[in-house]
Amino acid sequence: MKVLIATEKPFAQEAVKGIKDILDTANYEMLLLERYTEKAQLLDAVKVADALIIRSDKVDSEVMDAAPNLKIVVRAGAGYDNVDLKAATERGIVVMNTPGQNANAVAELVFGMLIYTIRNRFDGTSGWELMGKKLGLLAFGAVAQNVARIAHGMGMDISSYSPLNRPQKIIDAGYHVHESIQDLFKYNQIVSLHIPSTPETRGSITYDLIMSMRKNGVLVNTARQDIIDEEGLIRAMTERTDLHYVTDLKLKDHERAIEALGDRYLFTPKKMGAQTKEANVNAGLAAAQQIVDFFVDGVKKYQVNK
Ligand code: 3PG
Numbered sequence: 390m391k392v393l394i395a396t397e398k399p400f401a402q403e404a405v406k407g408i409k410d411i412l413d414t415a416n417y418e419m420l421l422l423e424r425y426t427e428k429a430q431l432l433d434a435v436k437v438a439d440a441l442i443i444r445s446d447k448v449d450s451e452v453m454d455a456a457p458n459l460k461i462v463v464r465a466g467a468g469y470d471n472v473d474l475k476a477a478t479e480r481g482i483v484v485m486n487t488p489g490q491n492a493n494a495v496a497e498l499v500f501g502m503l504i505y506t507i508r509n510r511f512d513g514t515s516g517w518e519l520m521g522k523k524l525g526l527l528a529f530g531a532v533a534q535n536v537a538r539i540a541h542g543m544g545m546d547i548s549s550y551s552p553l554n555r556p557q558k559i560i561d562a563g564y565h566v567h568e569s570i571q572d573l574f575k576y577n578q579i580v581s582l583h584i585p586s587t588p589e590t591r592g593s594i595t596y597d598l599i600m601s602m603r604k605n606g607v608l609v610n611t612a613r614q615d616i617i618d619e620e621g622l623i624r625a626m627t628e629r630t631d632l633h634y635v636t637d638l639k640l641k642d643h644e645r646a647i648e649a650l651g652d653r654y655l656f657t658p659k660k661m662g663a664q665t666k667e668a669n670v671n672a673g674l675a676a677a678q679q680i681v682d683f684f685v686d687g688v689k690k691y692q693v694n695k
Contacts, residue, residue, distance in 0.1 A: 390417040391458075392680055393438035394673075395431055395446050398659065399423040400465075404669035408442070411677040415685070428452075435459065440684075442676045443471070445660065450476035461683050463691075465672040466491050466663055467531065468613065470586040474694040483683065485691040487675040489531035491668035495611050495637075496535030498662045499581055500543075502635045506607060506655050520544040523603075525577030527570065528552055529559045532611065533583040537562060548577065552584060574598045579607045586613035596621030600629060607633045611662045614638035623649050637662045 392412055394405065405421065412419045422434040428447075435441065435456035441448065442463050453459060453476055462472060464486045477484045500519075508516035524540050526533040526549040537547050548565035549556075550573040556566040567573040570593075574580055580602065584590045595618045599608060606629075610617065619640050626632050627649050635655045640646045646654050663672070682688035 390415070390439045390684060391420055391437050392417050392440040392442065392677070393420040393422060393434055394442045395422045395425070395434060396442075396444050397423075397425055397446055398444055398664065400444075400669040400673050401666040403666055404673035407670055407674045408677040411674060411681060415681045417681070440680045442673070442680070444663075445471050448472045448477075453477060453480050453482060461485065461680055463487065463676040463679050464693075465669075465676040468585050469693050470613065478694045482694075483689060483692050484694040485676075485679055485683075485689070486693055487672045487679065488691065490672035490675050491663035491665075492531035493535045494665040494668035495532045495662035496539055497665075498637060498657075499536050499609055499611055500539055502611075502637070502655055502657075503579065503607065503609060506633050506635050510652065510655075517605075519579075521546065522579060523548070523577040525549065525567070525573045525580045526583055527573060527580065528583045529556075529562075530583055533581070534558070534562070536581055536583070537564060548573070552590075570598065571601065575601045575603070578603045578605065579609065581609040582612045582616060584612055584616055586615050590616045592616070592618040594618060594622070596625045599625035599632065602629070602632060605631050607635055610634070610636040610638060612638075614640065619646075626650050626653060 409419045425431055431452060432455040435452055438456050439458045440461045442465055444466055448462055450473055459482055461483045464472060467486055467488055469486050472484050474484055520543055522545055524545045524547050526536060529549045529551055540547050548567055549559045550567040550570055559566045594616055599622055623646060626634060633653045637657050637660050639656045679691060
């Protein structure tokens, strides 16, 4: 059995070593394609693969057609909007993710970026503190739950809105539940987005929502770039010069955003939320184990293309 790790953004070495150990024990061969720059390299590498471990790497029908032996793709991470699920299902390929495994890393980045922003990028002027401030979480999945845990320790006032109308986890955790996304945006000074990219969520963070934010509001996006209505965000933030946009996903029209928002737009040069040794080890090893369990015992627990 040949398992290809195809990661444009590589895992930490510890993670690759841990994956190899799991695969060695199962007598599987590990193949490694890291830091590739052309799709042709991926198309070439998948030719012999029975299984594929990826991160945000795009796996479309062309990649699948180049891989005649491919039976399983595991996205070492949470979001699988980079995989064409329909194409996979049509070809009988199982797609899985590793939910929760990199969530703490993303949550910690939220606070790193937030503090840098509200302390005015350490420019010598007085910033403000998180204690006592209202934090609203859009959705309450694994990353949001970790954000809430950290925010609780910082003495923040936490609330959340469940777009899928499943508020029980929010209630069980003891936080305030909003009835609508509009309420979430109006009520909180800091709004942190934790929704996946789906046809329903794309462009769903609109001009009106952003305009309704409280004075000196901060919108934090460590989820996906395309959930933002980019035109709406730039227009709203141009009108509301008190607002900040903090993100791990650069806007498509990045240069225009820098020009329009200046220092109120804080971004990472490359998506960094899950880029820690711990998250790489957690997600990478889970992915390898899920592949072995799938081939050996037919386990499909985290299949997402059912
Ligand atoms: C995820 O969906 O798991 C995160 O966005 C992390 O993505 P990455 O593995 O590409 O860093």
